[in-house]
Amino acid sequence: MEIYNPSVKKNVRNTEAAFPAGVRIRGPMRPCFEKILTKEALEFVAALERKFRPRVKYILQCRKEQQARYDAGELPSFDPATKAIREGDWTCSPPPAAIADRRVEITGPVERKMIINALNCGAKMFMADFEDSLAPTWDNIMHGHINLRDAVNRTITYEDKARNKSYKLNSKTATLLVRPRGWHLLESHIEIDGEPATGALMDFGFYFFHNHASYRAKHGGYGPFFYLPKMQHSREAAVWNAVFDWAEDTCSVPRGSIRGTVLIETLPAVFQMHEILYELREHSAGLNCGRWDYIFSFIKTVRAHPDRLLPDRVQVGMTQHFLKSYTELLIQTCHKRGVHAMGGMAAQIPIKDNPAANQAAQELIKADKLREVLAGHDGTWAAHPGLVPLVLEVFDKNMPTPNQLHVKREDVSVICADLLQMPKGKRSLDGLRLNTRVGVQYLAAWMSGTGSVPLYNLMEDAATAEISRVQNWQQIKYNAVLDGGLVPGTASLQ
Incomplete structure (x- = not known):
């Protein structure tokens, strides 16, 4: 038996004759x-690609056309053509027992040590990430699939020789969910019929093909479970639903076994939540508030509107009206349709060398998670295993049931203006500098192969880098006036 050692970089012979027709592996074989x-x-992934590539190209073209309309002055809104879906009396398939209680979910990249620590940390769920928290190098992606296979089979171990420490799974672990890449990302190391593979189809395809039987056997006949990122429209959810149907049929898995939670992390998607759930109604596990990417998307979507400049991102908290409206509408929508409404990320990490700062950070986390559970969320995210007990305590005290699907939030009434209301706050030189530091430092780490980076006592991923980049761009483009009269990109900052 060959022992897996992720530090080994030796190449294995790579011959195209060993692969299916039309499939070319451009990355090294470790x-x-x-x-x-x-x-x-590879035949499974190639079949996925050939069947769904045209639909993926179509939805990406639709994104470009819609963004052009926003750039021409239009603003996102609810679609009159799908009013019947929003107002209709329908529900999604009920959640399987394996994912009924999701009060605390930890997230992190598909790295071997991270997977073991996350599964062991006491969280209900672990979202293993091929997306924002992973730099998508060929080695990272392939090692990630090996790590997930070993995690599903409960054979995963890790030896930290520097610390003389061994890692293995506890007898009781979190339920594993996987987040593939978004529709817009390609995998250049695999070509199918002369074109790069779609990252989302590759991530889903390899994981599902290798693990569906073992996973379902451990989870009452359901699964695997997924998080679906970066969607902007229900037509994109329809493609995922078709992918799930095809994979289930191809592998003789009962329809509705796969479940996916959609991250509502783009501004256009918040106006499509009912429609997204409707398209995935046999496969839906709910929606999640992807707060950091949502703020980035807000800026990007209205990039051509000079009257929509945001304040410093540290001031764009979840109590701002447009974000409060977004979360309340998400909870109301999910619970009306019988699925989970998941809260956002607690990105703080323990501050070991400053007890006072650590205590202050913990109080902020408690307040944020208390807000979420009292609003009706069924669970929330944490970025660090050390935060899980703290977050779990807040939800345990305030949510005695496995979830809050019974909290219908019929008091909520949200209109377009609520979701588009500009946040209050100031723009400062300190905010500009923070964006610059975080953006540059994160990019340096990402280019070296690390996608989840501790910076200034927060666990940062690509979402934060995107906010930092696009907010600085917005301020420079529109000559935003900072506190003190300074204007980015002008002589006043020389």
Whole structure:
């Protein structure tokens, strides 16, 4: 038996004759990669790509056309053509027992040590991430699939020789969910019929093909479970639903076994929540408030509107009216349709060398999570295992039931103006500098292969880098006046 060692970089012989027709592997073959890149798995992924590539290209073209309309002056709004879906009396399939209680979910990249620590930390769920918290190098992606296979089979271990410490799974672990990449990202290391593979289809395809049988056997016949990122319209959810149907049928898995939670992390998607759930109604596990990407998307979507400049991002908290409206509408929508409404990320990490600062950070986390559970959320996210007990305590005290699907939030009434109301606050030189520091430092780490980076006592990923980049761009483009009369990009800052 070959022992997997992620530090080994030796190449294994790579011959195109070993792969299905039309499939080319452009990345190096490391030890154990052949266990993922089997002929059967590649045939499965290639079939996915050939069937759904045209639909993926279509939805991406629709995104471009819609953004052009926003750039021409239009603002996002509810679609009159789908009013019947929003007002209709329908529900999604009920959640399986394996994901009924999701009060605390930890998230992190598909790295071996991270997976073990996250599964062992006491959280109800662990979202293993191929997206924002992972730099998508070929080695990172392939090692991630090996790590997930070993986690599902409960054979995953890790030896930290520097610390002389061994890691293995506890007898009781969190339920595993996987987040593939968004529709817009390609995987250049695999070509199918001369074109790069779609990252989302590759991530989903390899994971589902290798793990669905073992996973379902451990979760009451349901699963695997997924998080679906970066959607902007229900037509994109319809493609995911078709992918799930096809995968289930191809592998003789009962329809509705796969479940996916959609991250509502783009401004256009908040106006499509009912429609997204409707498209996924047999496969839906709910919606999640992807707060950091949502703020980034807000700026990006209205990038051509000079009257919509945001204040410093540290001031754009969840109590701002447009974000409060977004979360309340999400909770109301999910519970009306019988699925989970998940809260956002607590990005803080323990501050070991400053007890006072650590205590202050913990109080902020408690207040944020108390706001979420009292609003009706069924669970929330944490970025660090050390935060899980703290967050769990807040939800345990205030949510005695497995979830809050019974909290219908019929008091909520949200209109377009609520979701588009500009946040209050100031723009400062300190905010500009923070964006610059975080953006540059994160990008340096990402380019070296690390996608989840501790910066200034927060666990940062690509979402924060995106906010930092686009907010600085917005201020420079529109000559935003900072506190003290300074204007980015002008001589006043020389």
